[in-house]
Amino acid sequence: MELKKLISNFETDNMELIMKSLNTNINGLNEDEAEKRLDIYGLNQLESEKKKSVFARILDNIKNPLVILLAILAFVSYITGDIRATIVMCIMLSLGIVLKFVQELRADNSAEQLKAMVSTTATVIRSGTQKEIPLEMLVPGDIIHLSSGDMIPADVQILSSKDLFINQSALTGESLPVEKLVTSKKYKNPLENPNLCFMGSNVESGTAIAVVLTTGCNTYFGQLSSKLTGERAMTSFDKGVNEFTWLMIKFIFILAPIVFLINGFVKGDWWQALFFAIAIAVGLTPEMLPMIVTVNLSKGAMSMAKKNVIVKKLNAIQNFGAMDVLCTDKTGTITCGKVILEKHLNIYGEDSERVLKYGYINSFYQTGLKNLMDVAILENKDDGQDFDIENKYEKIDEIPFDFIRKRMSVVVRNKRMEDVLICKGAVEEVLSLCNKYETKEGTEPFIGKMSKKIEGIVNSLNEEGFRVIAVAYKVEKDYKKEYTISDENELTLLGFMAFLDPPKESSAEAIEKFHKYNVDVKILTGDNDIVTKKICKEIKLPIDSILLGNEIEDMSDEELAEAAEKTTVFAKLSPMHKERIIKALQSRNHVVGFMGDGINDAPALKSADVGISVDTAVDIAKESSDIILLENSLLLLEEGVLEGRRVFGNIVKYIKMTASSNFGNMFSVIGASIFVPFLPMMPIQVLTNNLLYDVSQTAIPTDSVDEEWIAKPRKWEISDLKRYIMIIGPISSIFDYTTFFIMLFVFNCWNNPALFQTGWFLESLFTQTLIIHVIRTNKIPFIQSTASKPLTITSLIIACTGIFLVNSPLADSFGFTKLPALYYPLLILTLLCYVILTQIVKNWYVRKYDVQ
Secondary structure, three states: OOHHHHHHHHOOOOHHHHHHHHOOOOOOOOHHHHHHHHHHHOOOOOOOOOOOOHHHHHHHHHOOHHHHHHHHHHHHHHHOOOHHHHHHHHHHHHHHHHHHHHHHHHOOOOHHHHHHHOOOEEEEEEOOEEEEEEHHHOOOOOEEEEEOOOEOOOEEEEEEEEEEEEEOHHHHOOOOOEEOOOOOOOOOOHHHOOOEEOOOOEEEEEEEEEEEEEOHHHOHHHHHHHHOOOOOOOOHHHHHHHHHHHHHHHHHHHHHHHHHHHHHHHHOOHHHHHHHHHHHHHHHOOOOHHHHHHHHHHHHHHHHHOOOEEEOOOHHHHHHHHOOEEEEOHHHHHEOOOOEEEEEEEOOOOEOHHHHHHHHHHHHHOOOOOOHHHHHHHOOHHHHHHHOHHHHOEEEEEEEEEOOOOEEEEEEEOOOOOEEEEEEEEHHHHHOOEEEEEOOOOEEEOOHHHHHHHHHHHHHHHHOOOEEEEEEEEEEOOOOOOOOHHHOOOEEEEEEEEEEOOEOHHHHHHHHHHHHOOOEEEEEOOOOHHHHHHHHHHOOOOOOOEEEHHHHHOOOHHHHHHHHHHOOEEEOOOHHHHHHHHHHHHHOOOOEEEEOOOHHHHHHHHHOOEEEEEOOOOHHHHHHOOEEEOOOOHHHHHHHHHHHHHHHHHHHHHHHHHHHHHHHHHHHHHHHHHHOOOOOOOHHHHHHHHHHHHHHOOOHHHOOOOOOHHHOOOOOOHHHHHHHHHHHHHHHHHHHHHHHHHHHHHOOOOOOHHHHHHHHHHHHHHHHHHHHHHHOOOOOEOOOEOOOHHHHHHHHHHHHHHHHHHHOOOHHHHOOOOOOOOHHHHHHHHHHHHHHHHHHHHHHHHHHOOOO
């Protein structure tokens, strides 16, 4: 249930109605009533995601159709006495499952750290007495007292307040505190409602009396955390692997029975046909897929770790590469996450050191609570030290800040023994006290033209997203021991100070690189659209259109999906808005990444295909993410994107190689089963061939990927894989059939099964091993693109192993026999023709289907 539904009954300025609805009063609940409500509503604490046990983690990795299929085939091989096949498949399964388990276990972060987000005690009024109680003991209807520095312990409604400012940046992304007070105005977005304060925010300044509306999991924060404790939605990578797995399972269930029936009817030996069909099923199964995928992902994770990027979920590496839309929060990710003094201007709109100097003196000598803008001014230390404040100015008095005047003043005595009152604060408040302004020649009284010019400067700064304050002063003619608010009059306007949360230096470069690699960047922020426009302009992010949270409220999912594709900036968003936008983009077949570091980002982080956070983020954000950056920089993501594409490139290589090769072999097996009077290859030979071929592919994770391939996002395209398998796969069958012809008609193998089987075994092994180097690149193999040394060496070793097996003392054990000398030059000619034809067809395929 949305929060606005939970609190709709309390959105009123009628305090009596609020109290009546909650069955409470200003003196608070008594202890008996509080105990009863605690039984009804439960403790005021959040449910965190339970840690998975070791068994549960392993079970999650086993729950994969391919893993289950291989386990079944291994079991069938075992009960039929084929121990060697059983051992091979069990080793492959174990490696894949264990590697993934270990990697993910290392990077696991507990959701129990969510509790660190809130304070441990709250100040509550029970039976008219103020007392401190454990936070978890709060119940709806409790009356609480809030003061500067307090965490908001639950979702509350303000009953009365004095100068109450709340920092809710972790919830909304707003850089500056917001004022909370009792008002009758209605708001669609609860986070914008000044009557309400939410768990997870904190009191910046002021005091308040409030009534607790909701506690624990019913709070706004609680709803966010409860959404994160369930199972995560299947990502683009998971869906792709599963789709490919089911494609191969369909092939197996269609082709293996056909092979079994053909050999059973043609040869008459049904038991031998069963063994052969099982061997063919194993041969069709990409049993190395779990291990190849995991090794590739683990290699990517280790590579990213060296670049200060921690990968929590291995699949996130590939999702990085497939990502074509990156959605990012603004505050703390695109921007520095802190208020900076950007400009100090005189009344002509020019930079003025004098404005900075007077603003610095005011902030330096004030003794009240220094707000974010005071801190920003004082961080100009290099300039401030040049002013030599303490030696040149003696503090006489100060007139503290209050939220009614919205300004504060200090009085200092300079070396000329003049008392100077320096006032800074809200523009409209300070201007109302000024009767003249400082010019380059002296001072002038306010007149119409200059008033409009000054108003234009302020409006221009506001439109650019700056928070503006005014600085004014007056020189007192008579010494006073004490200064009061009445002395804040007849001031001279000096100029203005403009503040902004500026973009990081790396943001513009990162945006440019993302666009270079065909990744759209969208800003999703809780801040206002004016500030966001300014930031986007500075980082050179084109703004196609801006969509606000209140506009999203009135959109259906379909309308939002259409609008989201065209929109670059989304502002004034709630956490649920961000989540809806992510899902809307996913519904349009986009692979979406999201980067955020606040409580308000958690739902979007979990819904995205890849959630990215930083080590300084709130715990709930880190818990919800797949990847954590040890440096808060978008530039780190660029390398992550490229690494993800390399990883996926090598995974796709394996799939294309093994699937097209296995598919082609099935055509060969079916044809040979029909026309050859014996099994075209013994079951043990099929399994050995398959094992050697699989071993030759274990070095694929070390291979490089063409730069052209990683230039754009890549994701699973099962239809494209099917087409590739159907076109490239049968090419091998052409040369298998030429080998059959050579073995039958050149070497007269009609009555010599061993010679036929040995000849096809070696040709099949060589063509499969060689095709790795053709399929691994869209370029010309060995000339324009060469494989990594480990992959090249592995291929040579497997080829030599095949020759050794058919000529060694072990040959009889495998049913092999020595081949005639003429066979080898014919094999070389066959391989040469195979590579040339495959390269020609591959080039045609790349051009026709625009595969770069």
